[in-house]
Amino acid sequence: MDEITIASVKGFRAAGVHAGLKKADVLDMALVVSDRPCVAAGTFTQNLVRAAPVLYDQAALAENRTGIRAVVINAKNANAVTGAQGMRDALEMATLTEQALDLPHGSTLVMSTGVIGVPLPMAKIAQGIQLAAQALGDSVADGQRASEAIMTTDTHPKRAARQIVLDSVTVTLAGMAKGAGMIHPNMATMLGLIVTDGAIDAEPLQSALYHAVERSYNCITVDGDTSTNDTQLVLANGAAGNPMIDSVDHPAYPAFCEALHDLCVDLARQIAFDGEGATKHVTIQVHGLPTFEEARAIGRTIATSPLVKTALYGRDANWGRVLAAAGRADVPFDPARASLWFGDLQLLREGTPLPVDEARALEILSAQEIYLTFHLDHGEASALVWTCDFSVDYVNVNAEYRT
Structure with a gap:
């Protein structure tokens, strides 16, 4: 199948x-526009310090969830902690876009x-909006350029798409995201936008997004820092013509929900594995807890541990660091019932250390893809968490980020 980008979805254009x-002429502003009003849903950072565009979008969606037409995105500047001027600038960005495209106010x-x-x-923002409005197109390349324009320290753009059949109608979902540092989302991701030509009402769309985000973006971390700007938006314009999914009880809702979740996981993994300076792609599997939330909390605590992450970078099977991190996750468990694997190498069985095959451990930790499995015997719930290692380059990137 040819690549599907955000501009390939029926009724959408991008630039x-x-x-x-x-x-040096690097792309730094993206614009995505629908030819008809969209139902919209969003999740946003839970950081108490929230950027002006986050506050603007939350207010806009509270007023209008069924008439959104465009999303404008700039890189290089977060417009965060910028006071009243930042709020005026966020409003002006939206207004300039609406004027350039002759769109209704608040869309x-x-x-x-x-x-x-x-x-x-x-x-520069005003100039970029004019250029983007003139450059809008519906080709694969137009969607590719939009995804490149939102990058900061990313080493590559993040794109993904899914197609499903609902009531004999093909529905497409496509998304783009960015993020490599300050990644520890809580109800969002760094920045993400998904568009679909599926017909779905606001309430089931928000419900589907919440479910997807909880098990995708909220299961990744790079450095444990939650951004001021985390935003994940979904726009649905209904151009595919499927029967309207008007509630979570609609027969087509589970299939739509699954496709959105799968797409979000794809984008979230791309973010986690493109962490600043990353050399390892790390998947942490936590099994045997009473609830998903408890399993995820343990996984994320392990994933944010600098000691665990530096050991993985150094290919050191220092498994005690994993257990120590799990123990501070504020989730009660009995250490005597804990088991741990690096790949297929078991290091701990029900609280008892096993002899370490150092040669096999080095082989496992030398691979780019690393799997850690932490098992308890306290329930049936499990969670997957995705992260990366900490390398010297992570320090270098963040020591010089602003300058």
Whole structure:
């Protein structure tokens, strides 16, 4: 199947342009537009310090969840901790987009990513919006450029798509996301946008997004820092013509929900594995807890441990660090019932250490893909968490990020 991008979805167009926010003609502004009103859903950062575009989008969706037409995104500048001026600039971004495209007031959402605490250079933003409005297209390449334009320290763009058949109608979902550092989402991701031509009402769409985010973006971490700008949006314009999914009880809802979840997992894994300076793709499997939330909490605590992450970078099977991290996850468990594997090498059986085959451990930890499995005997719930290692390059990138 040919690649499907966000611009390939029926009724949507996209653009990625250079507005002058970054140097050397690098793409730094994206615009995605629907030819008809969209039902919209969103999840946002739970950080108490929330960027102006987050606050703007939350207010916009509270007023209008069925008439969204566009999303405009800039890189290089987060428009976070910018006071009243930041709120005015977020509104102006939306207004300029609506004027450029002759869209109704209140039909545009805004996202920003980059350095915190610096006002947006609105002259460049205004120029970028005009350029993006003129460059809109519905080709695969147009969607590719949009996904490239939202990158910051990402080493590559994150894109994914899924197609499903609902009541004999093919429905397409496509998304793009960005993120490599300050990744520890809580009800969102760094920045993500998914569009679909499926017909679905606001309540079931929000419910499907919440379910998907809880088991995808909220199961990744790079460094344990939750961003001020985390935003995941979904726009559904109904252009496919499937019968309207009007509730969570609709027969087509489970299939739509599964496709959205699968798409979010794909994008979330791409973010986790593209962590700043990452050399390892780490999947942590936690089994045997009473609830999914408890299993995830243990997995995320292991995944955020600097000692675990540096050991993985150094290919050191220092499994005690994993157990120690699990023990501070604020989830009660009996250490005497804990078992641990690195790949297929068991290191702990029901609280008892096993002899370590150092040669096999080194072989497992030398691979790019690493799997850690932590098992308890306290219930039937499990969770998957995705992360990466900490390398010297992570320190270098973040020591010099602003300068």
